[in-house]
Amino acid sequence: MDGGRVRAMTWNIWWRFGPRWTERQPGLVATIRRFDPDVLALQEVWGDQHTSQAEQIADALGGHAAYAEPSYPAVPDPPRDPDDEGVTLGVGLVSRWPITARRVEPLPARHRSWSPLALVVTIDHPCGPLHVVASCLEHSIPYSDDRLAQAALLAELATRPELDGPCPVLVLGDLNAASDSAVLRPLRDVLIDAWSAGGGDPGAVTLPSSHPSAPLEAGPELVDQRIDHIFFRAGQEDQQVLVESTALGGDAVAGVFPSDHRAVVCDFRWKNGG
Numbered sequence: 001m002d003g004g005r006v007r008a009m010t011w012n013i014w015w016r017f018g019p020r021w022t023e024r025q026p027g028l029v030a031t032i033r034r035f036d037p038d039v040l041a042l043q044e045v046w047g048d049q050h051t052s053q054a055e056q057i058a059d060a061l062g063g064h065a066a067y068a069e070p071s072y073p074a075v076p077d078p079p080r081d082p083d084d085e086g087v088t089l090g091v092g093l094v095s096r097w098p099i100t101a102r103r104v105e106p107l108p109a110r111h112r113s114w115s116p117l118a119l120v121v122t123i124d125h126p127c128g129p130l131h132v133v134a135s136c137l138e139h140s141i142p143y144s145d146d147r148l149a150q151a152a153l154l155a156e157l158a159t160r161p162e163l164d165g166p167c168p169v170l171v172l173g174d175l176n177a178a179s180d181s182a183v184l185r186p187l188r189d190v191l192i193d194a195w196s197a198g199g200g201d202p203g204a205v206t207l208p209s210s211h212p213s214a215p216l217e218a219g220p221e222l223v224d225q226r227i228d229h230i231f232f233r234a235g236q237e238d239q240q241v242l243v244e245s246t247a248l249g250g251d252a253v254a255g256v257f258p259s260d261h262r263a264v265v266c267d268f269r270w271k272n273g274g
Contacts, residue, residue, distance in 0.1 A: 054092025
């Protein structure tokens with residue numbers, strides 16, 4: 001099947017949480033470079049008044065970046081380290097190709113005093129505009145009304161007619177829900193789970209309890225589940241989209257795990273009719 005291609009990757013990169021966060025940065029870049037994604041969505045990304053982690057990764061890879069905040073979880077207040085004063089936490093996107101448009105969409109959050117967001121970008125793919133929605137959803141199980149409402153908004157954003165076009169529409173992020181969770185039903189109703197479509201292991205885990213700093217307090221709905229996802233839809237009715245391969249990343253590099261999450265990588269290929 002001839003046509004367009006894209007390798008998409010999503011990864012929660014753990015902000016400045018956990019031990020030795022500065023030592024994790026080379027492993028993050030090395031892992032991303034090894035998978036060489038065309039489009040990379042990042043969650044728990046740090047930013048300050050000068051730069052962001054997404055921009056630094058894009059610079060290292062020779063790509064383009066977008067960053068927006070706030071996102072989940074909340075930044076520690078007061079800061080646990082003086083160097084974290086004024087540092088924000090958000091979502092980012094790194095692209096091989098130029099980013100031609102970006103906007104932020106606030107997510108419903110009735111239980112929070114601040115509004116997290118979804119980052120919607122348009123990328124100058126060789127086949128035409130490639131639209132990507134990147135986000136991180138509410139992680140607190142007692143706030144599942146917000147979790148469900150946020151998933152519904154992502155589904156609505158991804159199915160807007162103005163995103164129709166020559167490329168598939170992608171939704172990437174740490175959605176803080178297992179693939180069969182009721183929370184993700186709004187997405188499953190109108191989009192396709194790329195991991196499953198590509199024949200990925202149904203028992204795959206992206207928040208493993210085996211990690212030395214695993215957040216076991218998050219409970220069994222999140223720990224030892226695949227909670228990081230890539231969803232998609234065809235950009236037009238005669239478009240055939242194939243997920244050619246799937247993979248997880250995030251092994252220790254030089255003895256240091258880059259993140260407490262595993263990355264999800266999917267290869268897409270598509271052909272437009274007509």
